Amino acid sequence: MAVVYVRRCGRRGIALSMMATMALAATVAFPLASPASAAVVKTYHFEADVPPTALDFFTVPFDVPDGVAEVQVSHAHVGNADNILDWGVNDARGNPDGFRGWGGGNLETAIIGAHATSRSYLTGAIGAGTWTVVVGKPRIVAPPGRYNISIALLDAPTLAPQTQRRPFAPLSTPLSNDTRWYAGDFHMHSRESGDAFKTATLDEMASFGAGRGLDFIHISDHNTVSASDFVLDAQSRHPDTLIIPGVEYTTYLGHAGAIATHKYVDHKLGWPGVTVQAAADAVHDQGGLFSINHFDMYEGSAATIRNACVGCAWELSGDLPWASVDAIEIAIQGWAGLGWLFSPQALEHWDHMCGIGHTHLTPIGGSDDHHGGANETKVGPWTEGSVIGNPTTMVLAANLTQVAVVEGVRLGRTVVKMFGRTDPMVELTATAAVPAAPGTGSSRLRGDTTDRASVQAVAGVGDRLVVSDGTRGASAVVQLRAVVSIPVGAAGAADRDSSTGTQYTLVLVRNNADTSVA
Secondary structure, eight states: OOOEEEEEOOOOOOOOOOGGHHHHOOOOOOOOOOOOOOEEEEEEEEEEOOOOSSSSSSEEEEOOOTOOOOOEEEEESSSSSOEEEEEEEEEETTTTTTEEEETTTTTTTEEEEEEEEEEEBBBOOHHHHHHHOOOEEEOSSTOOOOOEEEEEEEESSSOOTOOOOOOOOOOOOOOOOOOEEEEEEEEEEOTSSTTSHHHHHHHHHHHHHTTTTTTEEEOOOOSOOOGGHHHHHHHTTTTSSSOOEEEEEEEEEEEEEEEEEOOOOOOOTTTTOOOHHHHHEEEEEEEOOOEEETTTTTOOOTTHHHHHSSSOOOOOGGGGGGOOOOOOOOEOOIIIIIIIHHHHHHHHHHHHHHHOOOTOOOEEEEOOOOOOTTTTTTBTTTTTOOOSSSSEEEEEEEEEEEEEHHHHHHTTTTESSSSSTTSEEEEEEEOOEEEEETTTSSOOOOOOOSOOOOOOOEEOOOOOEEEESSSSSSOOOOEEEEEEEETSSSTTTEEEEEEEEEEEEEEEEOOOOOEEEO
């Protein structure tokens, strides 16, 4: 297995933009959009203490009669500002088939109609029966907590039909037919995430990503798949930038990437049948990949940050075998921003997992952008964010389609550039085939004198190239030739070559000196 690390020291402010930071305590009047043409059929109002159960979710049911065209749900938590509640809606079909959306801590009124919704929610028939407001309890600092919900059922829609919404299906025609390394960002939030800027449309994200040199962007909205309805429309305006739908599977015990998925995966851990294993299986059933996001991101004395980003640290390793995990996000935002503070922990865990035999885990990276690339100088109480494409994940794919990109990641053909697209690129070729490492059944580095090797790597700006034995048990030795290419215009632009008979692990070390090869 080929592994390339980057180490760079630096200092930047801390930036977080997660769903938990958006919820603000409020006692609110609930404005309901209801023009004269839409009459209110029925209203409900609920105010009560949060149930003191061990479960992290509870429901508030309400009946929807025949003849309703639109459901409007306004909600807030009341009282202590440190308490946080999350919000979603299920229709009469129940959980999970009746999932109609998840706004997280967003306090905007949820509007659900047959042909249009507010952000984070899904269109569809307004069927009669018992609907539920689903309430999550990410943080109750001052028990018991209190909620306030107002519901209006209307006989006509207040929102114009969203004709740009279409059922998603992956493109069958590649945007590019070339087999090459494609640059992308695997962790980006659109406006459909309740904590993202409303201006973070797919068009804005694709345009900004293209300007940063990306070939594809991956949408990672919190527990909702509503963005997938808009992908095909946006894709028609971006013929060179592939838009891949997905989800950030967001629980209070960890976040994961449901890569290349467009159907809801139940995130309400603790409910009957709802487990992280069931979630990983559901992702795989869609042909997607399950990755752990910002793995073990917050440790030790970082309690303030952990508290601000509820569930960001992965605490579900005991509930999910590593065989069910396809990738680990080892680059969490850009190294020039937040990444230098947290990415090393994730990178070290990934390296450890590989070292004890979990060599199928592919490293990826993502910016965790919530702004469509805009206004990254201020995120909540912190002073700096991470723009789209910082870091950049390179994927060796047969063409530029969702299917090919997913297959490239599945095969471990990735390079993560910790600063962004203009970091050096490392490619390896092998002079002899590499047999499987003991117990793995397959090797991460395969090749011969003519074929490009299948490489799993993490790459970035570096000064010292070290080649050493990192397979911990693989028996074969291969001749490797590593070419480190620094793009034109990058600091210290140069090319360096190295050949060695030692195997598998490449380390790029940043030491603030001129680039050299050990």
